[in-house]
Amino acid sequence: MPEIQDKMEKLISLCKRRGYIFQSSEIYGGINSCYDYGPLGTELKRNLKNFWWKAMTRERDDIEGLDSSILMHPRIWEASGHVKNFTDPLIDCKKCKSRFKATDITEKKCPKCGGELTESRLFNLMFKTFMGPVEDSANIIYLRPETAQGIYVNFLNVQNSARRKIPFGIAQIGKAFRNEITPGNFTYRTREFEQMEMQYFVKPGTDMDVFNKWKEIRLNWHKSIGIKKENLRFHEHGPNELAHYAKCAFDIEYQFPFGWCEIEGIHNRTDFDLKAHMEFSGKKLSYFDEESKERFTPYIIETSVGCDRTLLVLLVDSYDEEGERVVLRLAPKLAPVKIAVFPLINKPELIETAQKLYADLRVDYNSFYDQSGAIGRRYRRQDEIGTPFCITVDNDTMAGETITIRERDSMKQDRIEISKVREYISKFF
Ligand code: GAP
Numbered sequence: 001m002p003e004i005q006d007k008m009e010k011l012i013s014l015c016k017r018r019g020y021i022f023q024s025s026e027i028y029g030g031i032n033s034c035y036d037y038g039p040l041g042t043e044l045k046r047n048l049k050n051f052w053w054k055a056m057t058r059e060r061d062d063i064e065g066l067d068s069s070i071l072m073h074p075r076i077w078e079a080s081g082h083v084k085n086f087t088d089p090l091i092d093c094k095k096c097k098s099r100f101k102a103t104d105i106t107e108k109k110c111p112k113c114g115g116e117l118t119e120s121r122l123f124n125l126m127f128k129t130f131m132g133p134v135e136d137s138a139n140i141i142y143l144r145p146e147t148a149q150g151i152y153v154n155f156l157n158v159q160n161s162a163r164r165k166i167p168f169g170i171a172q173i174g175k176a177f178r179n180e181i182t183p184g185n186f187t188y189r190t191r192e193f194e195q196m197e198m199q200y201f202v203k204p205g206t207d208m209d210v211f212n213k214w215k216e217i218r219l220n221w222h223k224s225i226g227i228k229k230e231n232l233r234f235h236e237h238g239p240n241e242l243a244h245y246a247k248c249a250f251d252i253e254y255q256f257p258f259g260w261c262e263i264e265g266i267h268n269r270t271d272f273d274l275k276a277h278m279e280f281s282g283k284k285l286s287y288f289d290e291e292s293k294e295r296f297t298p299y300i301i302e303t304s305v306g307c308d309r310t311l312l313v314l315l316v317d318s319y320d321e322e323g324e325r326v327v328l329r330l331a332p333k334l335a336p337v338k339i340a341v342f343p344l345i346n347k348p349e350l351i352e353t354a355q356k357l358y359a360d361l362r363v364d365y366n367s368f369y370d371q372s373g374a375i376g377r378r379y380r381r382q383d384e385i386g387t388p389f390c391i392t393v394d395n396d397t398m399a400g401e402t403i404t405i406r407e408r409d410s411m412k413q414d415r416i417e418i419s420k421v422r423e424y425i426s427k428f429f
Pocket of ligand 1: 145146147148178180187188189190191192193195197262263264265302304305306307308309
């Protein structure tokens with residue numbers, strides 16, 4: 001247990017110290033379960049989203065993109081079942097006022113103070129607010145708890161405008177909000193987070209085949225971002241775990257220091273959502289198949305992964321210590337800083353050449369320039385944030401237009417011509 005806490009504490013401290021992740025509203029004492037991404041975290045998140053987007057849209061010819069609004073018609077959440085079913089059973093302590101998920105409580109007394117507990121009651125996880133100036137029940141509106149519904153209600157808009165035939169998918173990245181009872185484990189469970197979701201529309205009867213294909217595609221994607229395969233596994237939902245919309249569901253789980261936990265859900269949502277929206281909106285969302293001359297309501301296979309959770313996985317999985325050296329072994333294509341450029345010593349001609357190289361590289365690769373301190377310390381600082389390459393300009397550079405390039409994981413150094421730097425690094429990104 002201390003070891004587990006140790007690793008998470010070290011990581012959280014690194015995140016703050018080096019500008020990956022900060023507690024939100026820190027100068028006001030912080031706000032529970034909300035986080036801000038600093039310069040490095042922002043860059044890493046952007047790289048992660050771009051990587052997902054490329055894999056899910058650009059590299060395929062059957063998926064379109066969408067960016068739907070966070071605030072939507074409140075009837076959408078009645079149709080989707082979230083108003084009725086998106087609840088957790090909640091128990092309060094009458095004495096210390098702590099709140100617990102009923103499923104986490106095994107004894108009759110409060111685990112914190114031993115006080116008396118209330119009966120369990122259902123608590124809806126959606127955040128509510130009001131649309132317009134009048135705060136009455138007619139104006140209640142919800143912050144979306146998943147991005148998926150924005151895709152379902154736009155199914156026909158996308159299908160018609162993009163002239164798509166089934167099967168095809170719609171992908172979206174965006175914020176979601178859940179008033180979680182027990183947020184925690186740093187950014188693992190928060191009340192505001194980003195999802196990267198894809199909904200694949202298929203002919204009923206083909207759904208389980210497509211579902212099984214997506215399971216494998218998604219597991220492979222996690223491996224492709226550098227996550228160690230021994231830390232990934234599937235977990236099949238039993239009948240008591242299935243969400244109200246799902247016929248079959250598998251989670252992809254990651255082995256965090258605090259245990260195996262879900263990072264992505266792959267769901268066979270059947271025609272539940274489209275049928276519900278047809279019923280509640282009175283609009284037809286079925287599909288006419290020109291070839292078979294059949295009309296049907298498509299089934300939906302969903303892949304839904306948390307962006308913040310995956311980012312946490314990347315940090316946990318890549319964190320390593322080698323004696324005094326702390327290294328984030330992030331895959332180069334995701335690392336926030338790709339290249340650091342250093343003049344070995346404070347000599348004007350070395351500085352000038354290093355700055356020129358830095359100015360040239362940073363246009364295409366997020367780069368960092370540093371001329372202060374011992375070279376060993378400069379390398380360590382880059383290892384700690386996961387920079388895959390450090391380039392050093394030294395006296396030999398002046399003699400022969402060459403630099404040394406050091407690779408983070410092996411610490412191996414190659415001497416190459418300045419004109420070959422781009423060619424050398426391009427194969428890693
Ligand atoms: N549209 C389906 C859906 O939302 P989910 O299993 O509830 O399914 C999908 O959520 C993913 O969203 C999760 O696997 C997780 O990565 C992320 N997620 C859900 N709740 C979260 C929270 N409170 N904090 C951070 N990420 C969360």
